[in-house]
Amino acid sequence: MQRETRRSNKERTEATRAALIEAARRLFVERGYAETATPDIVAAAGVTRGALYHHFADKQALFRAVVEQEAATIAVEIERRAPATLSAAEALLAGGDAYLDAMREPGRTRLLLLDGPAVLGREEMDAIDERHGNRTLREGLVAAMRRRDISNVPVDALTVLVGAAFDRAALAIDRGGDRDAFRLAMRALIEGLLDGGTRAHDGDG
Amino acid sequence: MQRETRRSNKERTEATRAALIEAARRLFVERGYAETATPDIVAAAGVTRGALYHHFADKQALFRAVVEQEAATIAVEIERRAPATLSAAEALLAGGDAYLDAMREPGRTRLLLLDGPAVLGREEMDAIDERHGNRTLREGLVAAMRRRDISNVPVDALTVLVGAAFDRAALAIDRGGDRDAFRLAMRALIEGLLDGGTRAHDGDG
DNA sequence: CAACTCACATACAGTCTGCATGTTTCCTTT
DNA sequence: AAAGGAAACATGCAGACTGTATGTGAGTTG
Numbered sequence: 089m090q091r092e093t094r095r096s097n098k099e100r101t102e103a104t105r106a107a108l109i110e111a112a113r114r115l116f117v118e119r120g121y122a123e124t125a126t127p128d129i130v131a132a133a134g135v136t137r138g139a140l141y142h143h144f145a146d147k148q149a150l151f152r153a154v155v156e157q158e159a160a161t162i163a164v165e166i167e168r169r170a171p172a173t174l175s176a177a178e179a180l181l182a183g184g185d186a187y188l189d190a191m192r193e194p195g196r197t198r199l200l201l202l203d204g205p206a207v208l209g210r211e212e213m214d215a216i217d218e219r220h221g222n223r224t225l226r227e228g229l230v231a232a233m234r235r236r237d238i239s240n241v242p243v244d245a246l247t248v249l250v251g252a253a254f255d256r257a258a259l260a261i262d263r264g265g266d267r268d269a270f271r272l273a274m275r276a277l278i279e280g281l282l283d284g285g286t287r288a289h290d291g292d293g
Numbered sequence: 294m295q296r297e298t299r300r301s302n303k304e305r306t307e308a309t310r311a312a313l314i315e316a317a318r319r320l321f322v323e324r325g326y327a328e329t330a331t332p333d334i335v336a337a338a339g340v341t342r343g344a345l346y347h348h349f350a351d352k353q354a355l356f357r358a359v360v361e362q363e364a365a366t367i368a369v370e371i372e373r374r375a376p377a378t379l380s381a382a383e384a385l386l387a388g389g390d391a392y393l394d395a396m397r398e399p400g401r402t403r404l405l406l407l408d409g410p411a412v413l414g415r416e417e418m419d420a421i422d423e424r425h426g427n428r429t430l431r432e433g434l435v436a437a438m439r440r441r442d443i444s445n446v447p448v449d450a451l452t453v454l455v456g457a458a459f460d461r462a463a464l465a466i467d468r469g470g471d472r473d474a475f476r477l478a479m480r481a482l483i484e485g486l487l488d489g490g491t492r493a494h495d496g497d498g
Numbered sequence: 499c500a501a502c503t504c505a506c507a508t509a510c511a512g513t514c515t516g517c518a519t520g521t522t523t524c525c526t527t528t
Numbered sequence: 529a530a531a532g533g534a535a536a537c538a539t540g541c542a543g544a545c546t547g548t549a550t551g552t553g554a555g556t557t558g
Contacts, residue, residue, distance in 0.1 A: 095523095095524095096524075096525090097523080097524055097525075097534095097535060097536070100523085100524085100535095100536065100537090101535090101536075104536080104537085120411075121411075122327055125513080125514060125515090126514080126515070126516095127513090127514080135537080135538090136537070136538050136539075137515090137516090137538085137539090138536085138537055138538045138539070139536075139537055139538080141515095141516070141517080142535090142536060142537060142538095143536090143537095146515080146516075147515075147516090202410050202411050202414075202415065203411055205407050205411070206325075206326075206407050206408055206410070206411030206412070207327075207411070209407075210407065210464055210468060211468065240477065241477060241478065241481045242471070242474035242475075242477055242478050244474070245462075245465070245470070245471070245474040245475045245477070245478035246478040246481060246482070248461060248462075248465055248475075248478075249458040249461055249462060249475070249478050249479065249482060250458075250482075251461075252457045252458050252460065252461030253454040253455075253457050253458050255457065256453060256454055256456075256457030257450070257453075257454060259415055260450070260453055263415060263416065265450070266447070266450070269447035269449070269450040270447075270450045270453075270454070272445065272446060272447055272450070273446065273447050273450035273451040273453075273454050274454065276446045276451060276486065277451070277454060277455075277482060277485070277486065279485075280482070280484075280485025280486045280487075281481060281482065281485045300555095301555075301556095302503090302504060302505070302554085302555055302556080305504090305505065305506090305554095305555090306504090306505075309505080309506085330544080330545060330546090331545075331546070331547095332544090332545075340506080340507095341506070341507055341508080342507085342508090342546090342547090343505085343506050343507045343508070344505075344506055344507080346546095346547070346548080347504090347505060347506060348505090348506095351546080351547070352546075352547090
């Protein structure tokens with residue numbers, strides 16, 4: 089039969105890739121990466137496995153595209169709720185809440201926090217995070233710690249650790265944990281950083 | 294040919310299980326869970342796939358046994374270096390350092406922090422952690438925070454978050470990150486908790 | 499020592515991934 | 529605008545893997 093509209097190659101590619109990514113996202117979220125078979129993905133997307141392997145090197149590359157898109161979406165939501173008009177400390181807390189809210193969208197914790205690191209490796213997940221969200225977090229943390237003597241605290245490392253705590257909070261909340269409890273715990277962590285740490289342990293064994 | 298020593302059934306079982314777990318650990322660490330095939334595991338262990346599926350329900354159950362053994366080993370090392378004779382705060386810091394050191398043993402971060410959560414799920418990894426290490430961490434944290442007003446801080450949630458930061462530090466160090474930088478960052482986090490947080494934000498949006 | 503259970507070994511069915519090779523649709527060039 | 533080529537798929541296939549069913553011999557027990 090005849091196609092309704094004659095589409096350019098670029099349009100065809102775009103539509104096929106989008107259909108594959110959307111179908112893959114749904115199934116990866118429902119069943120996890122390993123338990124999702126490519127025949128199911130292409131069936132859901134309405135194409136064949138030939139199309140999949142034409143556009144993506146392998147199943148992992150398709151997964152990477154899904155993860156990248158998801159991370160980009162979340163970054164946009166966070167920047168919307170933590171605009172530059174806020175003070176540093178305010179932006180940090182607002183951004184944190186926005187992150188926890190964004191991660192409540194079903195499947196995101198699985199994609200970004202469980203399967204992502206296992207399938208793509210920490211290396212690559214860090215690169216994705218750095219491209220999208222983590223830079224904002226580090227800048228917010230540094231700015232918010234302005235009043236404190238920072239000279240002995242490695243801020244890059246600290247950023248990573250605070251980010252990990254946020255991730256874990258999102259995971260716990262998604263699993264049914266008390267959202268407010270984890271928000272309070274995150275605040276305790278962050279506020280301890282902002283005005284705490286007056287003791288300077290510089291040298292020890 | 295004749296077996297060197299006639300072994301009872303219990304001895305046979307024990308030897309086979311141990312050989313499987315050891316071989317599996319090595320290969321899971323080298324290649325990751327998904328890329329390790331059961332034929333390779335049994336070949337390395339010197340048995341057949343029949344033996345594997347006799348002792349373990351499936352590949353995942355073998356992986357679970359590997360993870361459980363690893364977690365138990367680490368817990369012993371930590372308790373050795375953070376004995377009850379220390380004060381609460383000292384035990385917390387010593388235990389943290391012991392954890393970071395223990396996790397430098399090759400493959401442990403992959404087993405416990407990457408593949409573990411993805412293959413077994415967060416639920417089950419939490420149960421394993423709770424059985425072995427995390428209880429000590431929570432008790433240490435609560436005891437060390439004695440001087441602080443704790444009433445508004447959910448300590449269970451806080452324990453989880455601090456544990457996540459430790460995990461992430463171990464992962465970063467294993468990937469080549471600066472160990473001392475992450476140790477300092479963890480100390481900043483913990484010390485901020487111990488005497489920080491004087492501001493009590495009790496009610497907000 | 500006979501019946502029985504346990505600890506495996508072997509064979510097999512179903513499924514999956516990635517590739518190689520066709521076929522159709524678009525694009526360019528003359 | 530016809531032709532040639534390239535891009536976007538579709539189809540068929542090879543190799544591999546998981547889990548199970550069934551067979552066998554060594555240990556155990558009455």
